[in-house]
Amino acid sequence: MNRSTRVQLLRIVVAFLFGLIGGLTAMNLLYGQKLDSLYLERNNLYYRNNEKYKKIQMLEKDLNKHHDTQYIGQDVSVEVELPTNESQFYQDKIRKEIQEILQPFVGKSVHWVSDNPEVLDTMMAKRIIQIDQDQKGTATSKSFQIRLKYLTFVGTKLKIWVVAQEKQKETEE
Amino acid sequence: MGEFWSTTVLNYCIALGVVLGGTLLGGIGAFFGNEPPMDTMLRMSEHLKIWALVAALGGTFDTIKSFEVHILGGEMSQVFQQLIFILSAFFGAHFGTVLIRWFIQGDL
Structure with a gap:
């Protein structure tokens, strides 16, 4: 492979990489807003899920407090x-x-x-x-x-x- | 176009390019890093502003040193030129940030 062919190939590769970056940027700009809103929604869901989980734990603890019952024995x-x-x-x-x-x-x-x-x-x-x-x-x-x-x-x-x-x-x- | 104006425009474009390029590529990085891309780009454009200024001026130390040399040498026009370079770089970086903000938030 002579030098000019190698340079030509390198140019093609670099052009491809530029195209790749350009395409990625274009896609990012096109769908970035949607992605952002999805991330926001996900975080919101995580937060709500966490809140629910805490509530469930609290209720479970409360329930266990009432459920770890001892029963009145015969010897009254x-x-x-x-x-x-x-x-x-x-x-x-x-x-x-x-x-x-x-x-x-x-x-x-x-x-x-x-x-x-x-x-x-x-x-x-x-x-x-x-x-x-x-x-x-x-x-x-x-x-x-x-x-x-x-x-x-x-x-x-x-x-x-x-x-x-x-x-x-x-x-x- | 004289050297002064070409350097001024160059500084402006370098600062603008650093902010825009850094922000856009940073957005791709955020996408691959499972982070919200637009929000990351917005934050990055603010953070890159000062670095764009520094990159356009070719390092703060050189500029400060040229200030020192020209002030001590009594060449006030050169000092003024340096100030214009700094301002052009600043406006370039700021314009980049404003463009990104406008693109993401829809307002300036």
């Missing part, structure tokens, strides 16, 4: 406060009755009960517990009206304090 502890002049033998019987009343709460979510303690209070409100006379004669037949005093959770263990007041029987003439 009941403390009964009786009037001082009342026989303390009624305590056990009242305790058993109250534990029966609280059975629907066993296995329920601790969070649910602690968030809505009024449900428990409503169940207890103005409830009359009838205590029959036992065979030993240690307790005579009486009725007690109970009222919820305190309610607490020790882990999954529900512990409640109840005030029991004797309800006077209506005498029939």
Whole structure:
């Protein structure tokens, strides 16, 4: 290949490169605006997606907080406060009755009960517990009206304090 | 055309070419680099302005040195000429930036 041919070839290559650059520039100028708007839209979508992702994470965390629930165990502890002049033998019987009343709460979510303690209070409100006379004669037949005093959770263990007041029987003439 | 005017026009065109060429090729680079080309070109045209000025004048040091020589030599017309060169380069670079801005944003 002689020198003039080589120069000719080089010129063609350079002209091709110039053409390439010119074409690229022309395409860039023609479609640049569209590309820009697409990039803008993409960034906007990234941002919105990120926002949604953060929101989902927050909601998941919130949901997990409510879902990592512990459930109320069988061993519901009941403390009964009786009037001082009342026989303390009624305590056990009242305790058993109250534990029966609280059975629907066993296995329920601790969070649910602690968030809505009024449900428990409503169940207890103005409830009359009838205590029959036992065979030993240690307790005579009486009725007690109970009222919820305190309610607490020790882990999954529900512990409640109840005030029991004797309800006077209506005498029939 | 005298040497003064030819140098003035040359400076103007060099500065304009640096801004336009740099910006247009930078736009191609931005396209291949996954960046918005028009936005990159707009920013680049602003950044290239000062470099276009420097390139047209052939380096700031030479110009400053010629200032020093001519001022100390008492040749104030030469100093004035240098100022015209700088101004022509500046207007060339500025015109390039304005053209790019007009092309991309649609207003001056």
